[in-house]
Amino acid sequence: MTRHFNFCAGPAALPAAVLERARDEMLDYRGHGLSVMEMSHRSAEYVAIAEKAEADLRELLAIPANYRVLFTQGGATQQFAAVPYNLLGAGGTANFVDTGIWSRKAIAEARHLFGDARVAASSEASSNARVPAQEEIELSRDAAYLHYTANETIGGLAFDYIPRGVRPDGVEVPLVCDMSSSILSGPLDVSRFGVIYAGAQKNIGPAGLVVVIVRDDLLDRARADMPSLFGYKALAEGGSMVNTPATYSWYLAGLVFEWLKQDIGGLAAMDAINARKAGKLYAAIDASGLYSNSIAPANRSRMNVPFVLADPRLDKGFLAEAEQAGLLNLKGHRSVGGMRASLYNAVPEAAVDALIDFMADFENRKG
Numbered sequence: 320m321t322r323h324f325n326f327c328a329g330p331a332a333l334p335a336a337v338l339e340r341a342r343d344e345m346l347d348y349r350g351h352g353l354s355v356m357e358m359s360h361r362s363a364e365y366v367a368i369a370e371k372a373e374a375d376l377r378e379l380l381a382i383p384a385n386y387r388v389l390f391t392q393g394g395a396t397q398q399f400a401a402v403p404y405n406l407l408g409a410g411g412t413a414n415f416v417d418t419g420i421w422s423r424k425a426i427a428e429a430r431h432l433f434g435d436a437r438v439a440a441s442s443e444a445s446s447n448a449r450v451p452a453q454e455e456i457e458l459s460r461d462a463a464y465l466h467y468t469a470n471e472t473i474g475g476l477a478f479d480y481i482p483r484g485v486r487p488d489g490v491e492v493p494l495v496c497d498m499s500s501s502i503l504s505g506p507l508d509v510s511r512f513g514v515i516y517a518g519a520q521k522n523i524g525p526a527g528l529v530v531v532i533v534r535d536d537l538l539d540r541a542r543a544d545m546p547s548l549f550g551y552k553a554l555a556e557g558g559s560m561v562n563t564p565a566t567y568s569w570y571l572a573g574l575v576f577e578w579l580k581q582d583i584g585g586l587a588a589m590d591a592i593n594a595r596k597a598g599k600l601y602a603a604i605d606a607s608g609l610y611s612n613s614i615a616p617a618n619r620s621r622m623n624v625p626f627v628l629a630d631p632r633l634d635k636g637f638l639a640e641a642e643q644a645g646l647l648n649l650k651g652h653r654s655v656g657g658m659r660a661s662l663y664n665a666v667p668e669a670a671v672d673a674l675i676d677f678m679a680d681f682e683n684r685k686g
């Protein structure tokens with residue numbers, strides 16, 4: 320059996336230790352005589368799995384007691400609708416910082432549903448090469464909350480600070496963050512946020528699960544016409560079991576949380592590894608004559624490293640040779656082209672070293 324290095328943006332690499340554990344527990348979960356996939360979500364065994372996963376996530380992120388953790392479904396895309404439904408009950412307008420394709424999808428959904436959404440700041444003028452500074456964020460008078468995308472998975476543009484949403488009258492509104500592609504990559508001050516959401520298929524586990532972390536004073540702001548399954552309050556009160564949850568993805572997420580705690584040593588240790596991995600790849604790109612990345616250094620994503628080759632005619636050969644060398648999924652998103660190496664938590668440092676060696680060799684031969 321050979322496991323190649325997988326640089327996919329999502330669904331993404333999972334830790335080998337987690338997959339081995341899932342394999343060992345597949346047919347007979349810890350002597351219960353059935354697999355986790357076959358369990359009732361209301362059984363004592365499954366509820367213990369679900370509660371342990373939440374407890375470990377709370378410990379990893381030091382989530383304060385006044386926050387609820389929801390394990391829901393529908394992808395991060397469903398949250399583009401669920402967030403305004405949950406937070407616009409008292410009226411007002413959703414405000415956004417636009418930093419790329421995922422922010423724009425969230426803005427488009429808010430406009431589609433409620434006709435209005437305010438772009439409080441945008442990276443568009445910089446061709447998405449720089450995140451707007453705090454001083455550039457101008458909320459509307461009626462802003463109900465400020466939404467931003469911590470890490471733009473396609474553009475490779477990441478915030479290097481946590482913004483604040485302050486209205487012209489000085490009132491600070493709740494901060495909502497799409498953290499799909501950067502959650503758990505390092506320590507986080509959860510208390511700065513009203514809502515954090517993340518699709519699981521990057522740093523959390525397999526697709527099919529979305530984690531939402533919501534401050535409990537925001538549970539009573541929902542619109543009356545909200546589809547009931549979107550409701551944070553109902554999910555919180557029902558232990559995320561309003562309907563059948565994504566049981567196996569939730570279990571695997573729990574194994575990833577255990578791996579982060581026990582094998583990695585927590586998020587400060589993960590942070591240091593991620594800084595090293597991304598640092599050496601950007602250094603190699605910057606030193607080369609063939610590869611380039613145009614993002615402002617402070618806003619370069621540690622999770623998704625896009626780069627282009629000076630001659631795009633070399634792209635096809637680069638990808639084919641990379642695949643032959645066991646370096647998978649380096650093709651950039653279809654909307655932007657070029658290359659993208661996603662370096663999520665489960666991508667080992669050895670994968671980055673192998674990629675850098677391959678890139679140098681390719682440049683020597685073709686550059």
Ligand SMILES: Cc1ncc(COP(=O)(O)O)c(C=O)c1O
Pocket residue numbers: 328329393394395396397421468470471472473497498499500518519
């Ligand atoms: C930052 C970000 N937001 C939202 C999404 C959409 O996630 P999903 O496909 O789970 O709906 C993605 C998917 O890659 C993403 O990277």
